Every structure is written in structure tokens, then in C-alpha cells.
Amino acid sequence: MAQPRTLALDAMGGDHGPEVVIPGAALSLERHPALSFIFVGDEVRIAPILAGHPALAARSRVVHTTQVVAMHEKPSQALRRGKGSSMWLALEAVQKGEAHAAVSAGNTGALMAMAKLILRPMKGIERPAIAALWPTITAECIVLDVGANIGATARQLSEFALMGAAMARALFHVEQPTVGLLNVGVEDVKGAEEVKEANALLKGAELPLDYRGFIEGNEIGQGKVDVVVVEGFAGNIALKTAEGTAKQIGMYLKDAMMRTWLSRLGALLARGGFKVLKEKMDPRRVNGGTFLGLNGIAVKSHGGTDALGFASAVDLGYEMSESGLLERLASDLETFHHRLGTVSPASH
């Protein structure tokens, strides 16, 4: 039985604001009827759009504010000026227990900074991380950190493993998610001491996950593991590079099919197959970076997405909040730090 869950949505975030946020929520509600919503933003803009979605309107309330965090505002500015903004109030609804998760398509840096300030890192988390869902040939995996911070100690990488495993448990419904640590293939390479150390920690700590050791960049999309752990600089570059490569190959494919009348005809006949491929590669299908390691769930949608894409981010917020992820993670972290304390006090 699905549990009722309330999500607080930053109605003004993203390139399109309520024009995308409200229809997106309506789509997600069709899939998850146990959802209800708090729309935070300018009710003059929200009300008429919401009126067009009566089923959604019946399960929603509006928290009015005209204050908005601009897309290119610096996080430090957003923190100073953003109190009372739609982003701020959506996060505050989670902090106050009025909502189970917040979703925003707004400025990533501002959202991260506000989420840290309002929701606060969980006990035992040195650094929150941003986790991305990554399509694989089998299904999806979780990659973190994709850019909350640059660099990570062995302990922080191990905490990422626990956070990612908690998210995998919530989304993939596996009790012992498989976890890999992203590393480079060249054996001689100096450095990455923290990656080697994290490897030792994860091997020794008997965590509630199935640790599989190192994996390389080309194995992420193969679905080798449920969770890929990496520090945020390389993780962000990997994510963006994969997106760019997918786009690049899509362009190659289009060019190749337009070359001759025969290949055009073939492409026309095969359009059902191309449609499947297009859906499979549709970035809106898997949209949403999740902030992990805070006392509350916050999901970041792509700023430029449409209703379909925003609905994916709302789905993600729902699935995360429905799963009891935070409670479970809190207890996993306690066990981990207890073991770390007894096993390897030097890394503490």
C-alpha cells in the first residue's frame, strides 16, 4: 500500500517556472495517487495553471511568495538574499516536517547551499553529495558525488558508498546493493591514495552493502554495480562526458541516416526502432540529482526540462521519501562509524 507523501515544489525554479512545474506534478500524481503537493511561489502565476488541473488542485496547496532565486545568482548571494524565496520555503517545509521532500529546478549551487543550511548534514556525514541516476544497459545505477564537492577523503568516499547504497535500496529494492569505487586503469599511477584507502575501508568494514572493488569509467554504463562512488570533480566530468557522448552519437546517427535515399527509406521503415532508441536515450526519463546526507530529501531537476522531465524528478522525490531511506541511513552510518572507531581510529 503506497503511503501518502507530501512534496514541496519550488514552483518558480527552472527556465519555465510554474508552466512546467505544475503540469509535471500532475503527470507524477497520475502515477503516484498517494502524492499531495505544496507549491511555493507566486500564486498569481500558480493559480490559473493549477486551475487547469483539477485533480492536482484537489491535492495541493499554495504557499505564496514573490521572492525568487535567480538562475545565475551566486550561492553566497542566494543565501544572503534568498530567505523567504520559493526555493528557501520549499526546503523549510521539509525541515518543519510539512513535506517529505523538496523538488526544485532552480540554481543548483543555491539549492545545495540552502539545503545544507536548512536541512543540515546528518550526524556522521562530513559532506553531503549529489547523486545522479545513470542509465545502464540493464537498468540504472546511482553515481555519486557528481559535483557537490571537489575531492574526498577515504572516509568521505566510504560515506558516499553508504549513502548511495541507501538510495539504491530505496529505488531498486535490493537489500545489499552492489557498490564499486571508480578508479583509473593505469596501474602505476601515483596518487589517488584516498581511493586506495577507501577501498581498504570498504573491504574491511562489513557494511550493509556488497562491495565489488574498483571499477573503471567504461563499466558504469554496463550496469556492473548499483552504486558508483567517486569524488565530485571526476564524477561531474564523467556525467557530463557521458551526456555529451550520447548527444554526439545521436548526431552521427542522424547524419548517417540522411546520407542516401536508401538509408532514408530504411530509417523510415525502422522508425519504430528509432523511437524506442530515442525514448531510451531521452534525458527527461532520468532527471534529477538527489542531495544525499542531509536531514531531509531534496531533488534538483534540470533547469531547462519540460513537464515530462520535471515529473521524473517528482517521481524520484516520491520514491526516495516513501522508502524510509533517511532512518535506515542514519543507523547504517552509526554502525559504520562505530566500526571505524574500533577498526581504524587513525582514519577517524
Added chain:
Amino acid sequence: MAQPRTLALDAMGGDHGPEVVIPGAALSLERHPALSFIFVGDEVRIAPILAGHPALAARSRVVHTTQVVAMHEKPSQALRRGKGSSMWLALEAVQKGEAHAAVSAGNTGALMAMAKLILRPMKGIERPAIAALWPTITAECIVLDVGANIGATARQLSEFALMGAAMARALFHVEQPTVGLLNVGVEDVKGAEEVKEANALLKGAELPLDYRGFIEGNEIGQGKVDVVVVEGFAGNIALKTAEGTAKQIGMYLKDAMMRTWLSRLGALLARGGFKVLKEKMDPRRVNGGTFLGLNGIAVKSHGGTDALGFASAVDLGYEMSESGLLERLASDLETFHHRLGTVSPASH
């Protein structure tokens, strides 16, 4: 007029040894008739294969050794035991001036370690780098470092920019190659101080290149710049991730085309287009990591490649050695360090 160039080939390197190296060299010779070769390895295995390629045999000599560096030998072991091996002697031929470049499909870590020891870093280079050719929607770009070292200081990143620009000048025949510094998009991110510092250095130093500032992972394949500079951990992960993503999408495409008889028929009619796509995405077309920053050129081919792929690595060795790259780079480095010394002594 093409200049005569001699390449020293490690005939025993890679998964297939002379069975791939010799036919690969023969293919490259067809494209570059000014080439001649030194094959280093077991002449009992080399001679019969070489005899099957008379045009190549006429422009080749064999340096005999039965010693081979194993594919999974550790670099430190390879350095201790590998003196006199086919890999060692190929590099030594470059060091002695008998060859203009060495090409090996052997163990990357061992090749890097030996190349550093035998060829020695150029004056003004703190750390050599491995550069990869990366296919873009317009042509190709150069990405470095893809795994010679983990982490890089601002000065080292600036040296990578100079090395990459020298390589771009040699391969793409542009006098002022465009250069971008790979960074993450999240503005608030702490750290990456060395990337920010390198940005300032590259902006200020009036180098013989067209510095374009930061670029993100999704822009590499767009062909935005000729040279992408990044430290080796993130660079290696980016490269492998792009390879994995290309493979993954190839699998999606195959599946999508096999779904219905109509899409199969369409794919059959469009096979000319698919062939073009396949060639475009063929990893053998762009094969070879180049070690930059040493007093000599060494190219690493993929270990598992075939003759076509090995020929690409040989082509690369030829183009690099034909261009006077090292002399030009030496003078660029001198200018850079001179300016660095006067402009910003703190970073020195």
C-alpha cells in the same frame, strides 16, 4: 615533400605481438611511403611474417631479443627486469637517435615508466602526460592527461596546455590551437584551486595558443577546442566513460533495430548509413595514447587492437615525428617558464 622517418616498433607488445604489429606497419607504410621500421623482438617469430610483406621488409630491419615485458607486469618489476626487452630496446632506439618515435601495444604502466627513464622528461616539464585523440562532431581533439599521473598543479596543467598545443600543431596544422581547461559546472564548488590558478596562468601568460577558458565534459565531443587540459584521474575517467557510453548506445541501437521485422528491414535498407556510423565510431580509427613531455616520442597502442588499429598508432607516431614538435615545444616551454618567472614567481 614527406620526410623519411624511422619508427621503432615493439614487435612483441599487445595481445597478438608480431601477427598484428607487422601487418599494421605494412598498412601504415602504404599511407606513408617515407617510413622505415625497426622491429624489435623475437626474429624467429618476426621473420616469417615480415617475409609475407616484401615492400615492408625492404624498408625494415629487425633487432633481435627474446625478452618481453608481460602485459600484467608491474611497472616497477618491468623496470627492474625489463632491460633488454623489446619495449626497452624500441625506446632506446629513439634515445640513441636511430628512430624518430617508438610505438608499443604493450603494458601501459611499464611503457610509461621505461619511457620516463630512457627518454627523460624535457627541460621545463615537471610531469609528462598521456594525450589521447578524441573524436568530435567536427573532427578530433586532443585530451591530456588521460592517466600518466593523478592530480596536477596549476603549473603542470599549464605545461599540459603547451604540450597539447604542440601536438595539435603537429596533427591539425593550426598555428594557434584552441585550448580549454576541463572544469565542473557547479559554481559553488570548493576546491579545484589548481584549476582556477591554471586558468589565471593560461590567461595571463601570452602563450602560443588560443586559450578559451573552462569547458565542461559535455563539450569535449562538440569540438569546441583543439586541446582539452585536465589532470590524469578525471581525464582517464572521462575517456573511459566516453568509450563505455559509445558502446552502450551501440548496443541500444542494435536492440532497437532487432525489435520488429519492419525495423529489421529498415536497418537492412539503411545498412550503408549504419556502415558509415560504424566506421565513424570504430575505436581502431583513433588508436594511440601519446606520451608527451619526454625527449622523444612514444605512442601506446591499445593492447587488444588488430592490424588496422595498430596502423593508426603507427600513423600517429609518424605524424608526430614528422612535425618538429619536440623542438618547437622546447622553445615554447622556455618562453613560458621565462614569463612565469617574471609574471608570477609564487607559482614557480
